[in-house]
Amino acid sequence: xxxxxxxxxxxxxxxxxxxxxxxxxxxxxxxxxxxxxxxxxxxxxxxxxxxxxxxxxxxxxxxxxxxxxxxxxxxxxxxxxxxxxxxxxxxxxxxxxxxxxxxxxxxxxxxxxxxxxxxxxxxxxxxxxxxxxxxxxxxxxxxxxxxxxxxxxxxxxxxxxxxxxxxxxxxxxxxxxxxxxxxxxxxxxxxxxxxxxxxxxxxxxxxxxxxxxxxxxxxxxx
Amino acid sequence: xxxxxxxxxxxxxxxxxxxxxxxxxxxxxxxxxxxxxxxxxxxxxxxxxxxxxxxxxxxxxxxxxxxxxxxxxxxxxxxxxxxxxxxxxxxxxxxxxxxxxxxxxxxxxxxx
Numbered sequence: 001x002x003x004x005x006x007x008x009x010x011x012x013x014x015x016x017x018x019x020x021x022x023x024x025x026x027x028x029x030x031x032x033x034x035x036x037x038x039x040x041x042x043x044x045x046x047x048x049x050x051x052x053x054x055x056x057x058x059x060x061x062x063x064x065x066x067x068x069x070x071x072x073x074x075x076x077x078x079x080x081x082x083x084x085x086x087x088x089x090x091x092x093x094x095x096x097x098x099x100x101x102x103x104x105x106x107x108x109x110x111x112x113x114x115x116x117x118x119x120x121x122x123x124x125x126x127x128x129x130x131x132x133x134x135x136x137x138x139x140x141x142x143x144x145x146x147x148x149x150x151x152x153x154x155x156x157x158x159x160x161x162x163x164x165x166x167x168x169x170x171x172x173x174x175x176x177x178x179x180x181x182x183x184x185x186x187x188x189x190x191x192x193x194x195x196x197x198x199x200x201x202x203x204x205x206x207x208x209x210x211x212x213x214x215x216x217x218x219x220x221x222x
Numbered sequence: 223x224x225x226x227x228x229x230x231x232x233x234x235x236x237x238x239x240x241x242x243x244x245x246x247x248x249x250x251x252x253x254x255x256x257x258x259x260x261x262x263x264x265x266x267x268x269x270x271x272x273x274x275x276x277x278x279x280x281x282x283x284x285x286x287x288x289x290x291x292x293x294x295x296x297x298x299x300x301x302x303x304x305x306x307x308x309x310x311x312x313x314x315x316x317x318x319x320x321x322x323x324x325x326x327x328x329x330x331x332x333x334x
Contacts, residue, residue, distance in 0.1 A: 001255065001257075002255070002258060003257065003258075004258055004279065005278045005279055005280075005281050005282060006261075006272075006274065006275035006276070006277070006278035006279035006281075007257065007275065009274060028327060031324075031327045031328075032327050032328075035324065035327050035328045036328065037328050039328075040321070040324035040325070040327075040328055041226045041321075042226070043320050043323075043324045044316075044317045044320040044321045044324065045226065045229050045230065045233065045317075046320075047316045047317065047319075047320040048233050048313045048316050048317045048320075049229075049233060049236075051312055051313060051316050052233060052236050052237055052240070052309065052312075052313060053236070055240055055243045055289070055305070055309050055312075056239075056240075056242065056243045057243045057244075057246070057247050057252075057255075058246070058247075059246055059247040059249070059250035059251075059252035060250070060252055061250045061251065061252070062250070062251050062252065063252055063253070064252060064253055064254065064255055064256040065247045065252045065253070065254060065255055066255055066256075067255075085320075085323070086320060089316060089319055089320050089323065090316055093312060093315055093316050093319065094312070095282075095284075096282075096284065097284060097285060097286055097311075097312065097315060098284055098286050098287065098288065098289050098308065098312065099282065099283075099284030099286075099287040099288060100284075100288070100289070102278075102281075102282070103281060103282040104278060104281065158257070159257075162257055169274060171273060175270070175272065175273070176272050177272050177273050177274035177275070178272055178274045178275050178278075179257070179272075179275070180264070180268040180270075180272050180275075181268070186257065189256050189257075190256060190257065193256065216225075216228075217225050220225075
């Protein structure tokens with residue numbers, strides 16, 4: 001889901017920066033007002049966790065690989081604004097240091113995995129968890145479902161960004177200038193693998209860690 | 223032991239298993255992620271390399287590109303070890319950057 005350099009045209013990657021920067025600014029402003037020093041280590045933990053979980057490539061037999069992002073889990077544990085910053089930092093370092101995701105695509109990738117991933121996961125979790133007991137099974141299920149939905153939303157947004165390139169960016173002779181595959185290729189390809197496999201991995205990771213906090217530190221889930 | 227310490231240990235344990243991120247996909251004969259191909263792969267997949275992509279693809283030379291250390295052979299052992307080491311570097315850099323950033327962010331709220 002890490003879109004590399006060269007896949008998005010300038011209008012798209014520029015637009016995605018324009019869309020993403022206000023979220024970073026608002027998240028920073030929000031944290032500046034609310035973040036307590038004792039909560040600070042959790043942002044570093046969240047960023048490190050997101051980075052490391054994305055390195056576990058899950059294979060499809062003879063096909064591609066994918067990974068979880070931890071976005072939903074981190075949002076549940078440290079709140080959506082802190083989570084946006086944490087996951088974004090992981091993504092930016094991935095692009096700069098490891099070439100995982102393009103430099104030009106940082107806005108796009110932070111939008112799909114950090115912003116859309118975090119918000120979708122957080123909202124779905126809150127809706128399902130509602131006022132249930134912190135240690136209830138319902139919370140666990142809420143986390144799992146939220147994580148599954150969140151990763152798929154991220155993947156589909158990435159697929160749309162890739163799939164609209166042949167429509168937006170064409171040479172005078174009609175050849176695609178950037179990502180060459182149309183929506184009817186990118187969406188099924190990205191959606192299927194995330195719906196059938198990677199989404200369940202994200203759900204399992206999320207539920208497992210929530211279970212741990214239900215046992216050992218319920219304050220983090222409150 | 224504090225909760226944060228326990229969680230850092232958790233991340234350290236996860237990091238030790240990082241070679242699996244290289245080894246498991248090999249067992250299943252899997253390639254990279256969908257839509258993250260290099261120029262040679264896009265040539266194979268699409269039959270041509272789009273003009274704009276050619277221009278932009280190499281715009282950034284990442285120092286530890288693809289989680290590999292410089293001048294390493296493509297053997298499974300080397301790749302897994304490089305993956306482990308670059309992963310640990312990544313965790314350290316990200317934790318450091320995030321730590322500095324939160325220092326800036328919490329300044330206004332005092333020390334509690």
